[in-house]
Amino acid sequence: MSKIQHKTVVEEVLQSVFSEFGQRDSAPRRALLEALSQLATSQEGFTAHELQQRLLKSGATVGRATIFRTIRQLMDKGVLDCIDFADRTRLYRVCGGRILDTYKHHHHMACNVCHRIVDFQFCFPKDRLNRIGEKEGFLIQGHSLTLYGICSKCQTTTTKRNSHCG
Ligand SMILES: [Zn+2]
Ligand SMILES: [Zn+2]
Numbered sequence: 742m743s744k745i746q747h748k749t750v751v752e753e754v755l756q757s758v759f760s761e762f763g764q765r766d767s768a769p770r771r772a773l774l775e776a777l778s779q780l781a782t783s784q785e786g787f788t789a790h791e792l793q794q795r796l797l798k799s800g801a802t803v804g805r806a807t808i809f810r811t812i813r814q815l816m817d818k819g820v821l822d823c824i825d826f827a828d829r830t831r832l833y834r835v836c837g838g839r840i841l842d843t844y845k846h847h848h849h850m851a852c853n854v855c856h857r858i859v860d861f862q863f864c865f866p867k868d869r870l871n872r873i874g875e876k877e878g879f880l881i882q883g884h885s886l887t888l889y890g891i892c893s894k895c896q897t898t899t900t901k902r903n904s905h906c907g
């Protein structure tokens with residue numbers, strides 16, 4: 742799937758989310774749409790604050806409440822994935838999610854140093870997870886899995902910095 746198609750689908754979902762809000766076609770709404778479409782194309786992770794700053798730079802003032810409401814809605818729709826780091830940084834990422842035909846069940850690998858996020862498609866067999874649940878009387882409805890570590894780029898710099906530590 743090309744980036745253009747991806748962008749269009751994300752835009753469609755965003756439009757429907759905004760309609761649910763009952764928001765008129767306003768400048769902040771258009772700015773949000775543009776910013777999130779760009780983030781869908783670049784696939785970079787972003788904080789709520791970074792999204793707000795990006796909008797400010799484009800000349801649109803969007804309040805924190807609106808930013809968080811939009812993020813919440815997009816997560817509910819499966820458009821945004823969320824990755825929490827041990828340093829309390831919370832990054833969102835437009836992974837396309839369950840709305841795209843090409844969507845593949847995936848998990849994330851996250852760098853603790855630079856917060857880079859990479860997808861991978863390994864997962865545990867479903868029946869295995871269900872059996873684990875059954876043992877404790879649980880009906881399993883979902884799961885999450887994120888691997889945290891240090892990316893190759895940061896390993897080079899970290900090794901240099903910590904070389905005296907052995
Ligand atoms: Zn994802
Ligand atoms: Zn890194």
Ligand SMILES: [Zn+2]
Pocket residue numbers: 846847848863864865884886
């Ligand atoms: Zn999985």
